[in-house]
Structures are given as structure tokens and as C-alpha cells.
Amino acid sequence: MMEAATTASEREPVGIMHVIFSLGIGGAEKLAFDMIGYLPRENYRPVVVCIGQDGPLAEMFRNRRVPLFHRHNTPGQTRGLVSWLKNIIETENITVIHAHQYNALYFSVLATLCNPRVNLVYTEHGRIHPERFNWKRYFTNPLFALRIDHMVSISESTRGAMARYDNLPLRRIEVIHNGIDFDLLNPPSDHREKRRLLGIGEKSRIIGTASRLEEIKNIPMMLRAFKAVLAACPDTVLVIAGQGRQEARLQELAAELGVAGQVRFLGLRSDLPELFRLFEVFLLVSFSEGISITLLEAMGSGVPAVVTNVGGNPEVVVDGVTGYLVEVGDEAALCGRILTLLSNADEARRLGEAARDRVRSNFSFGSMMDAYQKLYRGRSK
Numbered sequence: 001m002m003e004a005a006t007t008a009s010e011r012e013p014v015g016i017m018h019v020i021f022s023l024g025i026g027g028a029e030k031l032a033f034d035m036i037g038y039l040p041r042e043n044y045r046p047v048v049v050c051i052g053q054d055g056p057l058a059e060m061f062r063n064r065r066v067p068l069f070h071r072h073n074t075p076g077q078t079r080g081l082v083s084w085l086k087n088i089i090e091t092e093n094i095t096v097i098h099a100h101q102y103n104a105l106y107f108s109v110l111a112t113l114c115n116p117r118v119n120l121v122y123t124e125h126g127r128i129h130p131e132r133f134n135w136k137r138y139f140t141n142p143l144f145a146l147r148i149d150h151m152v153s154i155s156e157s158t159r160g161a162m163a164r165y166d167n168l169p170l171r172r173i174e175v176i177h178n179g180i181d182f183d184l185l186n187p188p189s190d191h192r193e194k195r196r197l198l199g200i201g202e203k204s205r206i207i208g209t210a211s212r213l214e215e216i217k218n219i220p221m222m223l224r225a226f227k228a229v230l231a232a233c234p235d236t237v238l239v240i241a242g243q244g245r246q247e248a249r250l251q252e253l254a255a256e257l258g259v260a261g262q263v264r265f266l267g268l269r270s271d272l273p274e275l276f277r278l279f280e281v282f283l284l285v286s287f288s289e290g291i292s293i294t295l296l297e298a299m300g301s302g303v304p305a306v307v308t309n310v311g312g313n314p315e316v317v318v319d320g321v322t323g324y325l326v327e328v329g330d331e332a333a334l335c336g337r338i339l340t341l342l343s344n345a346d347e348a349r350r351l352g353e354a355a356r357d358r359v360r361s362n363f364s365f366g367s368m369m370d371a372y373q374k375l376y377r378g379r380s381k
Helices: 002-010 029-039 055-061 078-091 102-112 135-149 154-168 191-198 220-233 246-257 272-276 292-300 329-344 345-362 365-377
Strands: 014-022 042-054 069-070 096-100 119-124 150-153 173-175 205-210 236-241 261-269 281-284 305-308 323-326
Touching: 002 365, 014 029, 014 078, 014 102, 014 135, 029 055, 029 069, 029 096, 029 365, 042 102, 055 069, 069 281, 078 102, 096 102, 096 281, 096 365, 102 119, 119 365, 135 154, 135 329, 150 154, 150 365, 205 220, 205 261, 205 272, 205 292, 205 329, 220 236, 220 246, 236 272, 246 261, 246 272, 272 292, 281 329, 292 345, 305 329, 323 329, 323 345, 329 345
Parallel strands: 014 042, 014 096, 042 069, 096 119, 119 150, 150 173, 205 236, 205 281, 236 261, 281 305, 305 323
Antiparallel strands: none
16 A cells, blocks of 8 residues: 555656746746746646746746746845745645746745755856856855755856856856757748738848847847948848837837838747748847857758857857857947858858757757756755
């Protein structure tokens, strides 16, 4: 009888709680959403906790019937928030917590200090810009590290920053690169109709990006370089998919530069794989970057990329092989690389094919999830 009871217990789904700081569609939050969708419900029982701003992911989680708990973190309410988290852990029978980004980790550690049965996994998805020391973190993190079971960075660059700026033990930080589901790429699409809906002529050249419209993404550099591109290739259109606090200012800048008629601000899109099939060049010019999901999706679709030489970008884009690297602020180089790809079809095809092969060989969503599931099932310090 005891053996039968143990077997039944082992078959119970693992209660796993993903803690995020926003319900907006950023890289970390969207990745958490996709991770939950991938894990079989017979093995895992997911719960999502958001301790920050609301956003469109809330409805997406509810549509998947994933329990969602949301509470804003307000100054002076740390004790109440920690008690709230403890209650969720208890009532939902949580045995694994996956904290995405440091703010989520901070409260997850406080909520589990006296609950060692919970396996705490922490993923750092990217860094702020510019990097700077936070002395409070620097002195408290070695103590926090004693409670964290697994520390994950999505890139070697981020791993180094976690050790240098956050004073976390380098030897304990594992790199698990982001991955994508290749089955979602290259969907059937009517290219002519898609162009018509976007207001883009059949003969226009299309370059573009998909990104949060925030300061860290450095979109003004892209717009200024695009003005120079138009001087040499006036039938080019720049597509910008995404939304954020800088959207209105970026539209104003496009008008000031005289390029607004050739720029399409599309807002949030659910059809990025279809859009990428229209792109001749994908752009990512951030000040700081982890491992961009949209970069992986574009390259996985066979689109050559021009990206800034920051963060995890060089771990994805091999300069001159799968795309091009340019330095932050070098608008002339960005323009030059774009024009090289627009004017040399053979070069663009070579880089695009190499980009697709590299992403499909090294950045699989399934491989990423296999690595995370090993952490969910194991404890190590």
C-alpha cells in the first residue's frame, strides 16, 4: 500500500510558479508565456504571479487557463507583498519557483527564506544600460545566493555582468540560451496581400525590426541611419513592429528627419513570422541586449541581420557570416551594411542561409526547455 501511494504521489504534476514583473509583451515575459505553453500539464501545474505593471499578457494567460495572481509592488509594502507570495505558495502547493529578472527574484527569495522545500530558479534575461553598481545588491546578493538553487543567464555576456555588478558567484551561473520553435516560422502567407495591407508597394524594399519602443532599444539611431539609406535607395521602407513609451517621440523624430512617409509603425503584432518573410534585412540596434527572441525568429526565417555589438548579440550574429555587427552610435556603418545587403543579392542570400542554419542548430526552444526541466527537477548549490 505504501508503494502504491508513493507512485501516485510521484505522478502528481509539479506546482511551478513563474514570477514576473510585468504583463507587457517583453522578451522575458513572452518567454515565460511560451515556456508555460510548452510544458505538459500532466507533469507541470503552472501558476503566474506578476508583481508589477498590467498588460496584454494577462488575457493571454487567462485564455490558456493559467491561474494568474497580480499585485503592484508599492514602496513600503514589501512585508505585505511577501506575505501575499507566501500564501500563494502554500495554497497552490508550489514546489518550484522560476523568478524572471532580479525584481522577481528579490521577492521570491524573501518569500522562501523559511521554506527550503521550494526549488528556486532565477533567470537573468538582460541588463540595464548603462551598467552600474548597486551597492545594496552587491552586499546582499552573496546571502541571497545561499537561497537560490539555480542561477541562469541567457548569454555569456549577461553571465559576466551578473558576477561583476551583482556579486553573484560566477561558477554557479549557468548559461541557457533562449530558443525558438521553428514550427512557427515560415507560415503560409500572401506576400502581395500583406504588402497591400501595410501600404507598401510591390517593388519597395523592406527592412525592419520588432522591438519594445523604449530608450534602451536605441531606435533613433535606426531612424537616422534610415535617412541615409533613403538617399541611396529611395524605394526602401522601414517597418517597426512594437509599442512602448517612446512611440510618439519616435514618430515625431521620423517626421523631423523627413522619413515618416517611408516608415511604418505597426504597434504590437501577432504575425511577426509573416512580416519577417517580407524583410530583406532585420535590424536590432539596442544599447544593451540579452538574446533577442525576435532576432532569433528573423534569422531563423532566413533574414540577414545587422545588429549592434552589445550583450548577447555577438553570440548569435557572427560578423560577416550570419549578418553584420556595428558599434552603437555608428550610423554610417549601419547605413553601409544595410545598403550592402540591399545591393548585393548573393551576399544577402549567403548570410540569410547561414543565419537560418546557425539559429536552427544552436537556438532550439526544445533544447532550451530540456535544460530548464533538468533544473526544475533537481536541486544544487
